[in-house]
Amino acid sequence: MIGKSGRVLIVVYIVCLVVLFLMCSTDLIIREPEREIYQIAVIIEDVRSDNYSNFRKGMDQAAAEFNADVQLITLYEKLDAQEQMELINREQQDGADALIVVPVEEEQIAERQMTIPVILLRAGVAEASGAGNVIIDYEKMGERLAREILEEQPVGNPVYVLRDSAVQSDMDRLFLEGVKAAFVEEGGRVQMIMRNEEDRFWMMLEKTGMDESEKVVILAENPEILTEAAGVLAGSEAVSAAVSGLYGRGTTIPILNYLDRGLITGICVTDEFSLGYYSVREAVRALEGAGSVPTVMESHYIKKEDLRNPAYEKMLFPIE
């Protein structure tokens, strides 16, 4: 027989067990601080995200650090401003807490009344708009690349710029403006080759001799054109022999491989891992009500020998 004190002890014991269970397994007694997961949508201007691989890694790193769930969204048609606006609306309606946008039409987005913070990844240093801004000065990047070309290449070699025949993005436009400005300043000039004229251009180069004075310098407007041009050089010894230098911008794996193989002479890049990281960080800051200061990204000129430089290696091949 259990005495009265024994029964009391059993009851106390059971109550303790229940309290311990409630403390460990539920929020009833000790409430764990709720960590809100921020839903952030990143809407780019392109149909593919190949050019954003390092950006993605930075974005994922920041997402893990700042407790965010980040989605990268591409367009159905490249540089389709209307579709980008539709996607912005869709994401807003679907409950995104913040947006990061690589704008096709910056003004259109800036004018729109948004209920959530929008971080713009802008191509130039114009007046800031949106809840936050991360800026890559493509004009300056173009200028920088042009000056490197002028320094590296013989004075007489003609410079051809391969550019898209369709609509130009702000990035391409500003990059080319920078290139032209630098050449004009130094008394040089560039000749434009539109994408639909490229076949004729390559055929012309195939017939060009290997004389140093006849060689040409090629500059590609964007990563896509640069990759294609390097592919042509890789596939044709005659064209390759007629080109004294191939330049452009971008950090995709094919571009870096071509640079490593010596088919691309030099590229201008930004630290895209940091770009991705900063944009998510800016979005979280905006959500938490912290003030925003526009972040301006630096550009770097990289040649084959720089690929093994630890500082650049870390930037071009980031490990999450």
Place this chain on the structure above:
Amino acid sequence: MNWNRNILKRTVGIIMSCVVCLLITSCQGVHREEEKTSIRIGISLYRGDDTFINNIRSIIEEKAKEYERESGIKVTLDIQEAKGSQNTQNNQVERFISLGCDVLCINPVDRMDTSLIIDKAMTAGVPVVFFNRQPVEEDMNRWDKLYYVGVDAKETAVLQGQMVVDLYRKQPEAVDLNGDGVVSYVMLEGESSHQDSLIRTEWSVQTLKNGSVPIERITGGIANWERSQASALMEQWLSEYPDTIELVISNNDDMALGAIDALERAQKEDVNVIGIDGTTPGLEAIENGKLLGTVSSNKEVYCDAILELAASCALGEELPEEYSLTDNTYFWTPQEILITKIKENP
């Protein structure tokens, strides 16, 4: 006593009523489930620097957009790279589930070690579509919501061997370069743990033998699907066996391209090299006449199958009829031989 019994009866009555109410409300919940307007797919790739897997990734992204456009259902893809670590992949799966993914598409790091992924998916009730690296049968049989999309490795290897057999029959001198009546070959193998690697190695050679091509193996080595490793191996073989190698049989295109890199450096560009996968750089090499040929799976069908399976699982719908599954689990993608025109029509 009677009073106590009444209280007990009432209490039991109240509890039973609560249980009945709960059951009714939960059943209503099932009926009221709204039609899904968006699906979220978690994709984990074994490595991000594999050319074939990168091709597949790009096509899946395109297919997802097409699907979204045609069906009006928003498709969100969460794509992660496991960097060759099964542990990382397991964590990614956990994250996908916690983020509420409706279905997982997994390219396993270690096909023998998928049980943890399956455990997690089964507990959360999230179907899994494995692709490219086939989990062992015992794992695949654990649940009826596990699927695999890939190619029949034996068929791939037979087609690879057949391309040399056909060329040898048409033009023996194009394969037996030194005309000694024997085709001397080296073999570049993928990861030893990958099922396709072992089968490709065995059956490509077997097909050459069955096709009466007189062959002699010089050497072989594992280059783990990688261009740089294959290039280093080939360079070593070229110095060990100078002027002997006539054919390079590679388990994939990346390694075949690595061998070509070494051959170019050694200025031995007449050696025939064959690959598998039909990757973009591989196809470029065929166009340039550097790679004799490759066996390509129809990547459009491959990725369509992954996406359609994933979407139908996520939406709880039947898989479209054109995707017939072997044992209700496996989808085998059709393949074809792609051979350089220079050798095909001399």
